[in-house]
Amino acid sequence: MPFPVSHSPEDDPRRFLIQDPTGVRHPIISLLAIDDRTGHATGLGTAFRIDPFGGYLTAQHVLEAWLAPSRPRATVVGLLNPGLVFGYGAIGADSMVIIGSASVFRTPPDDIALDRLLGRDSSRMALDCMMLSFKADKTRLHDVRDFLPLRLTGKWPKVGDEVMAIGFPELDSIQDRAIDAEVLSERMYGSIGRVTAVLPSGREHRPWPTFAVDSHWPGGMSGGPVFNRDGEVIGLVSSSDEPGSHDAQSYAFWFAPIPWLQRNLPHVDPSNAGWVRGWAVVRNAPWHVAAMANDRVQAEEIRATLTSDYSVRLGSLKAGSDDFMGADG
Template sequence: MTFPVSPSPGDDPRRFLIQDPMGIRHPIISLLAIDSRTDRAFGLGTAFRIDPFGGYLTAQHVLEEWLTPSRPQQTVVGLLNPGLVYGRGSVGNDSMVMIASATVFRTQSDDVMRDRLLGRDSSRMAFDCMMLSFKGDNTRLHEVRDFLPLRLTGKWPKVGDEVMAIGFPELGSIQDRTIDAEVLTERMYGSIGRVTVVLPRGREHRPWPTFAVDTHWPGGMSGGPVFNQDGEVIGLVSSSDEPRSENAQSYAFWFAPVRGIERNLPHVDPSNPGWVRGWAVVRSAPWHVAAMTNDRARADELCATLTPDYSVRFGSLRAGSDDFMGADS
């Protein structure tokens, strides 16, 4: 396998445009803040789908500030793949999805007593990672079930390995006076770099597993997936040095060293990237997988509509196939 996309001849591999309306653009989406007073859209970062049931990941720093009660004038949305558009096209409401839930990872700070005396939150960011789901009232959200294969265990990156990040560094809206309207620019980019250092315990003030890469990942790429050369997502874009600084690097939050991370990603098979865990409706002879769900009750309902030789089993299914491995629930 290789990276999910490759730069065209003549492109700079450190930053190249991805124009793939039917492939990788479906499970990777941009995140926007929309000012309710002006309707001006601001690009925040990137998120990507990790299972067919609507689970997404992004970097925690991308949204933590914007989801607080102190920002009542802003609405945060995900922008679904607009499809193949030549020139300018309108962005319909069906392209925008509202956040239904956001789950963060936090831990106690080093000085709980001081924080309490100062009336501050005594917790701090444990990992630069956030889980998202979007409200299911948007039919387009259910039309595409593609998701990215996560590598949660094994195959640690090594210094010199090539990795690729994908995201939306140019996302935002501007006033176009020629048509007297706001124009939203959304371009997906890839960026390939080499791993320069591997830090399973992280860095000072950022104590989560990290690896550094010898290229610059701009802010709009934050939260975007980072792939190894097998096409597996091994982390997400977390931060970058200033591009003008000497030996500037970018940093990825890295899944594999986090103990028990699979408990927080229940539908991701930790050992088999691209497999999804859930309740399957199966028939043994001849073998057939009729459905895969994230809910036992829903699986039972589906099973009841089929012939008696179907049953409900918990396990992992390889996406796009009938390959299934049973497991204890």
């Protein structure tokens, strides 16, 4: 499978507009901070859906300041795709969703007692990766279940490989602006580049697995997915050198060298990109997968509405098919 979208021959492959109303426009969303006092918006970055149950990933640096105890007085929202435009008061619209939970990866504090005394936090970012879910009070969160296939194990990228990042680079220009059609018009871009370095131990002051790419990914793309040539997401946009600097590059946070990351993504099959782990409601003869749930209680509730020949099994399901592998083999 190639990259998830292609560009026109006249487009610059390092930055091209994605206008297809389907496909990747559903699981990839923009993140905004809405000032609680003025209602003005600030663009933050990009996030993408990783399972049908509402799990998303983004870069931790995108939201860390906005979700900290000393955060600005603002509400962080995701704008669900595709490309809809809303007027003022958009937080109440069905496509503006508020973060319900966020999980971060940080080092232990240097001195917990001293931190409490000084009112500080001496822990540091361990991975530029954050898991998100949104409050489930919006219909569209349930209507759209498309997600991106993550590659958590397997072949590592090599120098010279082509990769594609997708995100919203124009979010960089949205700073404390009134919510209007331009702010809420989604302009998703793709950017293709070649891997220039593979750094399993990361870089100085950024000690998480990384690979570098010879393309410029602006701040608004931070947190967006990075695809390999098989259409699998192998990382997310982490940082970029200043444009115009000598040998300017961009950097992706890279999943594969972190085996314990798999335990924190319970619904992503680490060995089979695009497969979902969970509790399936199945019938053996004739074979049929009636549903896939993220917990056993929900699966049992679904099974109770069906005939007695259905059962609940833990395992992995290939998205969009009846292909299922039980956890017991």
